[in-house]
Structures are given as structure tokens and as C-alpha cells.
Amino acid sequence: MSDEKVTLKVTRYRPGLDVVPTMQSYTVPYRSDWVVLDALNYIKDQVDGTLSYRWSCRMGVCGSCGMMVNNVPMLTCAAFLRDYYPGEIRVEPLVNFPVIRDLVIDMSDFMTKLKSVKPWMIRDSEKPVSEGEYLQTPEQLDAYQQFTQCINCMLCYSACPVYGLEPEFLGPAAIALGYRYNMDSRDQGNKERESVIGGHDGVWQCTFIGECTEVCPKHVDPAAAIQRSKVNSTKEWFTSLLLPWGQR
Amino acid sequence: MAGNKTCEPFWWALFSAGGVVAAFLVPIHIVLVGFAVPLGWISDTGVLYQHWWVKAYLFVLISLPLYHWAHRFYFALNDMGLKPIRKPLAVFCYGGAVVGTFATIWILLRV
Amino acid sequence: MISPGPDKSKLYYPTMPATWWLRRRSYFLFMVRELSSVFIAIFLIVFLVQIYQLSEGQQSYTAFIQKLGSPGWITFHVVALFFAIYHTLTWFQSSSVVLQIKIGRQEIPRPVVMGIHIGAWIVASAVILVLFILLRS
Numbered sequence: 001m002s003d004e005k006v007t008l009k010v011t012r013y014r015p016g017l018d019v020v021p022t023m024q025s026y027t028v029p030y031r032s033d034w035v036v037l038d039a040l041n042y043i044k045d046q047v048d049g050t051l052s053y054r055w056s057c058r059m060g061v062c063g064s065c066g067m068m069v070n071n072v073p074m075l076t077c078a079a080f081l082r083d084y085y086p087g088e089i090r091v092e093p094l095v096n097f098p099v100i101r102d103l104v105i106d107m108s109d110f111m112t113k114l115k116s117v118k119p120w121m122i123r124d125s126e127k128p129v130s131e132g133e134y135l136q137t138p139e140q141l142d143a144y145q146q147f148t149q150c151i152n153c154m155l156c157y158s159a160c161p162v163y164g165l166e167p168e169f170l171g172p173a174a175i176a177l178g179y180r181y182n183m184d185s186r187d188q189g190n191k192e193r194e195s196v197i198g199g200h201d202g203v204w205q206c207t208f209i210g211e212c213t214e215v216c217p218k219h220v221d222p223a224a225a226i227q228r229s230k231v232n233s234t235k236e237w238f239t240s241l242l243l244p245w246g247q248r
Numbered sequence: 249m250a251g252n253k254t255c256e257p258f259w260w261a262l263f264s265a266g267g268v269v270a271a272f273l274v275p276i277h278i279v280l281v282g283f284a285v286p287l288g289w290i291s292d293t294g295v296l297y298q299h300w301w302v303k304a305y306l307f308v309l310i311s312l313p314l315y316h317w318a319h320r321f322y323f324a325l326n327d328m329g330l331k332p333i334r335k336p337l338a339v340f341c342y343g344g345a346v347v348g349t350f351a352t353i354w355i356l357l358r359v
Numbered sequence: 360m361i362s363p364g365p366d367k368s369k370l371y372y373p374t375m376p377a378t379w380w381l382r383r384r385s386y387f388l389f390m391v392r393e394l395s396s397v398f399i400a401i402f403l404i405v406f407l408v409q410i411y412q413l414s415e416g417q418q419s420y421t422a423f424i425q426k427l428g429s430p431g432w433i434t435f436h437v438v439a440l441f442f443a444i445y446h447t448l449t450w451f452q453s454s455s456v457v458l459q460i461k462i463g464r465q466e467i468p469r470p471v472v473m474g475i476h477i478g479a480w481i482v483a484s485a486v487i488l489v490l491f492i493l494l495r496s
Contacts, residue, residue: 015369071383098370106365139464162384164375165327207391208453218319227457230260237257247280268397269401271450275443276484280491281406282436286428294413294420310403317400325395329377331383352407358414 004030007088013099036076050101053103063153066094067103073158073215096159113119113170116196117178122189140185147180149218156222162205172212172222179225200234259319266316303356311349318345385447392449401476402439
């Protein structure tokens with residue numbers, strides 16, 4: 001067992017005690033197969049039990065462990081120490097979110113926005129069970145499948161400067177999930193989502209910087225969802241303007 | 249869906265059209281106007297610009313990218329910290345594009 | 360039972376500096392892309408002013424063209440051309456994200472879509488160049 005060490009500089013913020021966050025240095029063993037989450041767990045278990053952070057599955061599917069690692073939003077279970085060693089590693093809470101404590105951020109804004117796009121199947125009428133399942137061709141599945149992969153990790157919100165500048169912005173994940181349902185052939189809820197997705201704080205705040213797609217660990221490509229939503233919203237806007245009949 | 253209908257799609261459509269025109273046509277025109285004619289590689293008396301169909305082309309070439317500029321510049325200035333004065337900025341940018349459009353029409357009709 | 364959530368009065372609210380776009384290469388290149396529209400707009404105004412000179416007579420027109428031959432204006436147009444081409448290439452890159460062209464279940468890959476755009480751009484530029492040379496008098 002080698003004796004190598006690596007230094008982690010971790011944000012500490014104690015609500016009610018600290019006015020601003022500070023950085024605390026920890027020295028942890030370096031293992032080539034460890035990820036930043038392993039290092040944080042080592043700190044919590046062996047060094048400083050007061051450090052607070054979120055994590056769960058440790059394999060990139062739950063979306064809990066998102067943090068800034070050397071200024072890049074990452075899942076700490078996917079950030080290998082060997083990619084940073086021997087340099088020091090800065091671990092900070094996801095930017096653009098209020099900090100509750102240490103590395104834990106307040107995600108209530110995201111939860112509100114997610115709910116506002118109605119990320120569930122909306123139908124005029126349900127098909128009775130006796131009529132069987134909804135059928136989809138492979139092509140119909142292709143239209144939205146990629147956007148179902150979102151794990152709500154919010155790395156895209158940290159990567160998006162617009163969300164940082166305009167806290168009202170709906171944000172990449174919420175729009176991508178709205179788009180996922182809009183593109184699902186079983187869904188009939190486009191009009192219901194339009195005022196939110198096509199509203200002032202929806203897609204129109206996006207200036208297509210594209211960083212959201214760059215950091216997404218599940219290759220959802222929210223930037224594509226947003227730009228395509230802009231096209232759809234524009235078509236819908238001109239259609240309802242020029243052909244006002246047939247409106248609900 | 250009544251209520252507060254945003255007019256963003258209108259400006260975005262113009263921004264997109266302007267972006268396409270600028271992307272395909274502006275570089276070659278910079279070569280012609282900025283280098284080829286002034287440096288004498290190709291002579292030009294301007295007679296070409298007096299044909300109506302050339303004027304129609306020039307109207308599209310000049311006015312649409314102004315809306316592309318207006319939309320992009322407005323958002324860029326907002327993102328660089330000028331959000332508090334966004335209403336005067338909107339007037340400057342989108343208003344500027346509209347003024348530019350009328351100036352283009354006026355000049356093309358005079359020539 | 361829904362938990363009451365964090366005590367909002369004790370949250371730390373980070374601020375975003377106005378120089379945010381200088382902090383990452385990708386953000387900086389984004390801003391360059393946005394500001395390319397300024398150079399395109401200025402060039403088009405210069406072109407419009409040149410066309411205006413025609414209404415003031417042939418001498419005005421020729422004089423204006425001579426002014427454009429000065430080192431200052433040539434420099435401006437070099438810079439403008441750089442930004443215009445940067446706009447063109449980044450625009451085509453954006454277009455390749457938005458456009459989905461499918462053949463059956465296969466989507467045409469984005470680099471191919473971008474290549475098609477560049478090809479069309481070269482053809483369009485050549486057409487304009489040839490038309491200008493043939494029709495200018």
C-alpha cells in the first residue's frame with residue numbers, strides 16, 4: 001500500500017455561525033481508483049465528521065453528489081482523484097444555488113421549476129385498460145428517449161451563466177424535461193406547458209452558450225432540447241397569430 | 249392560451265433569419281466591399297446597385313442582420329451587467345434595427 | 360409529511376461577478392461570438408453608406424471607395440472579416456444542433472450537417488463573387 005497523499009480544499013459554511021463560506025484543507029490518502037466522493041467519505045469517517053454533503057448511489061445514477069470540483073460542476077462519484085493528483089482538489093458547493101451548509105445547496109427553486117413544466121403524461125382522455133397499451137414505434141421513441149435520461153443532478157444549472165444572472169430562468173433540466181414530454185407521442189400536453197416553456201422566463205432567456213450540454217453526465221443534451229423548443233414555440237406563436245381559428 | 253403572450257418569438261425569428269443571412273453572405277461581401285474594390289482588384293462604378301432586383305437583395309442582406317445584431321447585443325449587454333438599464337437598451341438595440349431598416353429602404357430608393 | 364425545508368434566513372447566497380465571462384475559455388468564446396454581431400452590423404452600415412454615395416454622384420462614390428483603401432479601413436475590414444467568419448462557423452455549429460435530418464432512424468451526424476453548411480456557404484460565396492464580376496457594369 002503506497003503512502004501517497006492528496007490535498008482536498010473543501011468549502012465549509014455553518015449556518016447561523018459563518019457569514020461567508022471558508023475553505024478547509026484536508027489531506028487524504030491517494031488511491032488511483034478513488035473518486036472525490038471516496039475522499040469526502042474518508043474525511044467524514046476518519047477526519048472530520050462535521051462535514052456535510054449529499055450522496056447516495058455512488059455510481060452516477062441518482063444525481064445527489066453534484067459539486068464543483070476545481071471549478072467544474074461534476075458528480076463527485078465520477079471525478080477520479082487520479083485526474084487531479086498530485087495537484088490539490090477544490091471541492092465547492094454547486095454554484096448558482098444558495099448554500100445551506102458546507103457542500104449542501106438549496107434545491108427548492110429547481111424543484112418548483114421542474115413542477116411548473118408538468119413533467120408527467122397529460123392526456124385529454126385516458127385510454128381504458130381494456131383497450132390495451134399505448135403503442136410506440138422505434139422512431140417515436142427516438143424522438144424523446146435521450147431526454148428521459150436526466151437524473152436531476154443540476155450540474156447544468158451550475159454551468160449556465162444565464163441561471164446565475166437571471167434566477168427566474170427556468171433552466172436547462174426543466175426545459176429538457178418539458179421537451180421530453182412534449183415530444184412523447186403519448187402526451188397531449190404541449191399547450192398546457194407552452195406558457196411556462198414558451199414564456200419570458202422559459203426558453204427565451206437562453207442564449208445558447210451550450211455549457212449545460214458540456215457538463216451533463218447523462219448526455220441528455222439540454223441545449224438541443226432548448227433550441228428545438230424555441231423553434232417549436234416560434235412555429236406555434238406564428239401559427240396562432242396567423243391562423244387563430246382552431247384554438248382551444 | 250390567453251394571457252401575457254410574450255413577443256419574444258417575433259424577435260427571435262428575425263434574429264434567426266438575420267443570422268442565416270449574415271452567416272452565408274456577409275463574409276464574401278466584406279471581401280468585395282472591404283478589399284476587392286478599394287484595392288482595385290475588381291472595378292466598380294456602383295451601377296449594379298441601381299437595378300431593382302439587386303436593391304431587393306441588398307435590402308435583405310443589410311436589414312435582416314441588423315435584427316440579428318439587435319437581439320444578440322441586447323442579451324450580451326444584459327449578461328455583462330447592464331440589466332438595470334435594459335429598457336433603454338432595448339430601445340437602442342431593437343429601435344436601432346428598425347431605424348436601420350427604414351434608412352436602408354430610403355437609401356435604396358434614392359439611388 | 361413534507362419537510363419544512365432549510366431556514367432561508369441562514370442560507371448563503373453567492374453572487375455572480377459581471378466579469379463572469381472572463382473566467383472560463385468557453386464563456387469567453389461565447390462572448391466573442393455574441394460580439395461578432397457588432398462588427399457585422401458596422402460593416403453593413405459602412406456598405407449602406409457606400410451605396411448612399413451613389414445618390415450624391417459618381418465622384419462621391421469613387422472618393423468613398425478610395426477612402427476604404429486607407430490602412431485604417433483595411434484593418435477594420437480584416438477584423439470584421441475574422442468576426443464574420445467566426446459568426447458563420449459558430450452559426451453553422453449551432454444549426455447542426457437544432458436541425459435534425461433523419462434517414463429512417465438514422466440521424467445525419469452533426470459534423471456532416473456542418474460540412475454541408477460549409478459547402479453551401481462556399482457555393483453561395485462563389486455565386487455572389489461571379490455575379491458581381493459579371494454584372495458590375
